[in-house]
Amino acid sequence: MKSSLFYTKGELNEIALRAKAIACSKKIDAPNCVVELGDEYDCLRGLESVMFPARRMTRILVRKQILKCHRLIAARDDLSIDRKQLLLAKASSKITEWARRISLETARIDSL
Structure with a gap:
């Protein structure tokens, strides 16, 4: 049953x-x-992902790009672990900048 x-x-x-x-x-x-x-x-x-397809596609592309950067950085044997982490953090910050700006603007509008 x-x-x-x-x-x-x-x-x-x-x-x-x-x-x-x-x-x-x-x-x-x-x-x-x-x-x-x-x-x-x-x-x-x-x-939200249905109503704003551009954001959804950007989110998917950003994830793929960060994972690609991670694979490329991890494959390098000439870098220390700390340096690899720093490079990945910088790449992630650059790649996610658009989403961060959209989030901040949406929050600003919502607060009005």
Whole structure:
């Protein structure tokens, strides 16, 4: 006997369809701005990657780039462990600068 505490496959599909519909409607109303979401934004937190595909793609690319840098740095035998860590930290800071600026601007707008 299945527990009634879990969603059925049909219920999960319905939830996913509703989430996509909400994201699509909000994207049309405010394609580039979180502020336009108003009070409804609290319930949309998990939909950010659907509503802002550029941020999602950037996040994926940033992760791949940092891992690539890590592999390249780790493969070098001429560097000390401390130097490798420093190089990776610098690379990570450079690569994530765009996301950091977007986060700061979003926080600034949200505070108004």
